Amino acid sequence: MDIEAxxxxxxxxxxxxxxxxxxGIGNVFSSFILAVGRNPAARGEVFTMTxxxxxxxxxxxxxxxxxxxxxxxx
Amino acid sequence: xxxxxxxxxxPLAQFExxxxxxxxxxxxxxxxxxxxxxxxIAFLLITxxxxxxxxxxxxxxxxxxxxxxxxxxxxxxxxxxxxxxEGRKYFPFVFTTFMFILVGNLLGMTPYSFTFTSxxxxxxxxxxxxxxxxxxxxxxxxxxxxxxxxLPPGTPWIMAPLLVPIEVISYxxxxxxxxVRLFANMLAGHTLLKVIAGFVGLxxxxxxxxxxxxxxxxxxxxxIAFLQAYVFAILTCLYINDALHLH
Numbered sequence: 001m002d003i004e005a006x007x008x009x010x011x012x013x014x015x016x017x018x019x020x021x022x023x024g025i026g027n028v029f030s031s032f033i034l035a036v037g038r039n040p041a042a043r044g045e046v047f048t049m050t051x052x053x054x055x056x057x058x059x060x061x062x063x064x065x066x067x068x069x070x071x072x073x074x
Numbered sequence: 075x076x077x078x079x080x081x082x083x084x085p086l087a088q089f090e091x092x093x094x095x096x097x098x099x100x101x102x103x104x105x106x107x108x109x110x111x112x113x114x115i116a117f118l119l120i121t122x123x124x125x126x127x128x129x130x131x132x133x134x135x136x137x138x139x140x141x142x143x144x145x146x147x148x149x150x151x152x153x154x155x156x157x158x159x160e161g162r163k164y165f166p167f168v169f170t171t172f173m174f175i176l177v178g179n180l181l182g183m184t185p186y187s188f189t190f191t192s193x194x195x196x197x198x199x200x201x202x203x204x205x206x207x208x209x210x211x212x213x214x215x216x217x218x219x220x221x222x223x224x225l226p227p228g229t230p231w232i233m234a235p236l237l238v239p240i241e242v243i244s245y246x247x248x249x250x251x252x253x254v255r256l257f258a259n260m261l262a263g264h265t266l267l268k269v270i271a272g273f274v275g276l277x278x279x280x281x282x283x284x285x286x287x288x289x290x291x292x293x294x295x296x297x298i299a300f301l302q303a304y305v306f307a308i309l310t311c312l313y314i315n316d317a318l319h320l321h
Contacts, residue, residue, distance in 0.1 A: 051301060051304065051305075052305060052308060054301070055255070055301055055302065055304075055305035056255075056305070058255075058259070059251060059254070059255035059258070059259075062254070062255065062258030062259055062262055063251075063254060063258065065258060065262055066254060066257075066258045066261075069261075073086070
């Protein structure tokens with residue numbers, strides 16, 4: 001198989017890992033919305049943890065992206 | 075730049091490190107690069123912002139002093155909440171790291187600039203320094219008891235041979251995740267902006283759609299710049315807390 005073709009296929013497969021991150025971010029923000037819905041006074045505190053959770057989950061998506069870019073351009 | 079008008083430029087060309095002033099020391103290339111220039115600009119911006127806005131030390135602060143005090147209080151309360159009172163001696167380090175990364179990320183949002191945090195070598199240097207420093211703090215404080223960190227309290231003895239290697243690997247992966255998180259966010263964000271911006275010129279009148287998308291993405295990228303700096307700072311504080319208190 002042509003190396004260029006293999007690189008493209010590899011990069012495409014690698015970004016499939018971002019599905020998990022999509023589900024994760026949906027989870028984080030759904031929990032935030034539910035928590036604020038039950039107890040609007042807790043919004044400030046919960047928001048901080050939400051932002052932290054979002055960034056940590058997003059990192060996983062970006063690990064997958066970095067591998068894809070490494071395959072494509074490395 | 076005459077050569078950037080065609081479709082030939084890769085969206086990754088914006089991350090190229092170019093030497094601005096060539097210098098060499100003992101066979102090593104220590105040129106002053108565009109990355110070094112922006113680090114210098116970030117350092118000067120932070121220093122002059124903090125020095126000049128707190129110059130008059132008003133009891134009822136004006137706007138600039140409020141901003142300086144806000145940034146101080148933001149990190150001070152972060153340290154107080156995560157580490158507690160003994161974290162105060164780590165405040166200068168965490169504050170410097172936070173401001174450096176924040177201003178570095180935000181400088182990258184200005185046109186024709188260079189985001190020095192989008193290079194793994196920079197973020198890994200910061201994260202590696204934090205990891206080594208935190209491990210040294212932990213070993214200096216707890217000596218050999220430090221290794222009890224890898225066996226969470228209340229685990230049955232049968233599970234220990236499985237759990238301890240997992241804990242060790244997850245501890246060793248901290249600098250990697252810390253650095254790659256920041257680096258990949260900056261790289262992906264700026265590459266995405268470049269790719270979509272490339273479509274604006276190609277579509278003619280319909281280029282208004284990618285233009286609107288680029289505008290929205292720029293706003294998102296500014297938010298990500300703040301968020302990533304905040305996450306780096308809070309994770310540093312959490313690692314220092316782990317080192318001092320061994321959960």
